[in-house]
Structures are given as structure tokens and as C-alpha cells.
Amino acid sequence: xxxxxxxxxxxxxxxxxxxxxxxxxxxxxxxxxxxxxxxxxxxxxxxxxxxxxxxxxxxxxxxxxxxxxxxxxxxxxxxxxxxxxxxxxxxxxxxxxxxxxxxxxxxxxxxxxxxxxxxxxxxxxxxxxxxxxxxxxxxxxxxxxxxxxxxxxxxxxxxxxxxxxxxxxxxxxxxxxxxxxxxxxxxxxxxxxxxxxxxxxxxxxxxxxxxxxxxxxxxxxxxxxxxxxxxxxxxxxxxxxxxxxxxxxxxxxxxxxxxxxxxxxxxxxxxxxxxxxxxxxxxxxxxxxxxxxxxxxxxxxxxxxxxxxxxxxxxxxxxxxxxxxxxxxxxxxxxxxxxxxxxxxxxxxxxxxxxxxxxxxxxxxxxxxxxxxxxxxxxxxxxxxxxxxxxxxxxxxxxxxxxxx
Ligand SMILES: [Ca+2]
Numbered sequence: 001x002x003x004x005x006x007x008x009x010x011x012x013x014x015x016x017x018x019x020x021x022x023x024x025x026x027x028x029x030x031x032x033x034x035x036x037x038x039x040x041x042x043x044x045x046x047x048x049x050x051x052x053x054x055x056x057x058x059x060x061x062x063x064x065x066x067x068x069x070x071x072x073x074x075x076x077x078x079x080x081x082x083x084x085x086x087x088x089x090x091x092x093x094x095x096x097x098x099x100x101x102x103x104x105x106x107x108x109x110x111x112x113x114x115x116x117x118x119x120x121x122x123x124x125x126x127x128x129x130x131x132x133x134x135x136x137x138x139x140x141x142x143x144x145x146x147x148x149x150x151x152x153x154x155x156x157x158x159x160x161x162x163x164x165x166x167x168x169x170x171x172x173x174x175x176x177x178x179x180x181x182x183x184x185x186x187x188x189x190x191x192x193x194x195x196x197x198x199x200x201x202x203x204x205x206x207x208x209x210x211x212x213x214x215x216x217x218x219x220x221x222x223x224x225x226x227x228x229x230x231x232x233x234x235x236x237x238x239x240x241x242x243x244x245x246x247x248x249x250x251x252x253x254x255x256x257x258x259x260x261x262x263x264x265x266x267x268x269x270x271x272x273x274x275x276x277x278x279x280x281x282x283x284x285x286x287x288x289x290x291x292x293x294x295x296x297x298x299x300x301x302x303x304x305x306x307x308x309x310x311x312x313x314x315x316x317x318x319x320x321x322x323x324x325x326x327x328x329x330x331x332x333x334x335x336x337x338x339x340x341x342x343x344x345x346x347x348x349x350x351x352x353x354x355x356x357x358x359x360x361x362x363x364x365x366x367x368x369x370x371x372x373x374x375x376x377x378x379x380x381x382x383x384x385x386x387x388x389x390x391x392x393x394x395x396x397x398x399x400x401x402x403x404x405x
Pocket of ligand 1 (some may be wrong): 245288289
């Protein structure tokens, strides 16, 4: 089906079906940009009410801008703080001293130590992976991903090596992305940003840079077979590219049933996006967008749709400023199984989306406007562990209100 046909069919469907099924979306205020969606439920999906009131308690406090969290196989979690520290958080929330051996980071503006993940072969090699703003020459920096071996006593990492360094380096300490996730087949997906400036954002369309990209590398950083741009004439950067045309991707998760990569990115005003990532695909930034620039000017062509560029599966207008996301898998919120839980920085809180295949069917929001949430993990009992990204931040344990005592 061509885009036009599917658009027409979608419009026809909404004409016929909308009056019968129309439900109000989540209350979210006036749009920033107000584009028409390309298909039904691409934005402002019907509001859901799961009857849950979330309550948050401080699980682990005194963290400075906590940014990434991941569970350790034998209990506890790794937690990063953006100024450059990584700690072990035990099952009762006790924090260790900072792990030694991590590289220097550029902790300016949005830069610093960012995501962390326990490697897929940790049981054999004790390898952990993280992303960070790597200091480069002349005060510049680049999004990088590194790995190292976590000592048995969990106090230091050794054999540290970068597996990805964004190119070129940038003078702008903004829009670094970044997340790292594994596909279970020996690859790491690393998400980046385009460093925000008017000149650099154009690189999101340039395959010879790794700005505004999802890259795919083997666990040792080499370029694996099957990347889309590995012909003989291609640059080193292009060989790493999996998808392009992204703005600032701070959320990534592998769909538990399809194994497909999904990402979420900070858009301009009105243009935060949820995307299903296909290799060799252009996601449009900064040519098309559902948002407008924060100064009110239109983005790129001024359109939200263009042939040859992928549509987001969902977008938010007004924005939610999305951090990371997780497909929920737990018992505490049984009705949410398989739903996407998304960290919102602004207005702040948790956004839940239900999906039917690749289509969003409903949206619900929790604790909006209370705190800036950067990342979410699911505890063994199904509770949410949410990173409150603040100078006096914390890991918050979120449970249904009736369980809070
Ligand atoms: Ca896009």
C-alpha cells in the first residue's frame, strides 16, 4: 500500500469509525505545533485508566543527576550519576562508593556519564557497558560507549576499552543521546544525538557522521555483518550506522516478543517521537518533524511527512521530554504486562502506552509534574525503580498506593 493510499484509508477509517470509538486523550494542554497525524492514534491516543495511583518512596538517595540503571544478575543494580560516578545499589537501596576505573567524562551541560548496562555475557566475562561524553581535543567531546570487567567485589572496572566513539567530536555539550541495548545476537545498539546546534543538526542526515544515529556494533566495537552501509566506498562512520535522521535519542528497548528495537527521542516543541527502528531507514530529522523549533520557527521543510522518511509510531504534542523506556514485565502491575513505560523529564513523571502490534492504543500518565524522571527499571517484585534526575536526586521506588504501607 502506498503512503497516499494508507493515508486515505486511515482518513476514511477515522471518518467512519471515529464517532463510535472516539475517546478523549490524556489531558495534556494545548499543542506546541498542532500538525495533523498521519494515521489514527499516532498522537493523543485514548486515555486509559488502570485504576492505579502510584506512590513514590525514596529507595536510594543522595545521587547527583542519576542517569542510567541496570540490574545485576545476582541482585542489586548499577546506577550512574552524570558527573561521572557509577555505584552499586544493593537490594535494600544501600549505595556503594563509586566504582573505580571509569574513564574521565566531560560533565558539562548535558554531558557526563550516561547509560549503563550489564553485558549479555556477564556470567562468563563480567563485562559491563556504559555510554558517556568523552573528552576530546580542544575542549570538544563525543558520545562514546565503553566496556570493562567488573571486579568480583564490584569495586572497580578493569580492561576498559571504548567500543564506539562518535565522529566528528563536537564543541557543543548538548544532545549526546544516549542508550546502549543488546539484541541477544552479539550486537550492541547505541543511540546518539546531533549536538543541537543549527549547523550540527544537519549531520543527522549525513551518513559520514554518527550524529543523530542509531549505530550497531559487535560487542568488541567492530562493525558486524549486515549493517546497511558497508559498501567499499563507505566511511568508517557510515559502516556503524543502523538508522539515521534522529534528533536526541535517550530511550531504547528491545520489544520482548518481536525482538525489534524501539527508540524514543527528544523532538523540538511538539515533536517527541516513539520509533520502531528498521536498518537503513531515515527518521526525518531535521527535514520533517511534528514539532516546531523552540523559537517558534518551522523545522526543515515545514512538513511532518515526506516520501522516503519513516513516520514515528507515536508522537507527543505538547512534549513529554522523554528519557528512557521499558517494556513492563512484572507481577505488581499485571495489567501492564508488555506495555511501554516511559520516563518523562518535563512535565515529569511516568507515561504508559499500550500497544497492539506496532500501533499505540492508549496512554496513561502518573505523577506528572512532580519530578524529572530519566530512567526506569523494574524490580524483581514488579515495582518500578525510577531515577529522579536532580542535583539532589534519588532512586524512587514506585508502587500502587494501597501497598505503600
Ligand atoms: Ca522523525
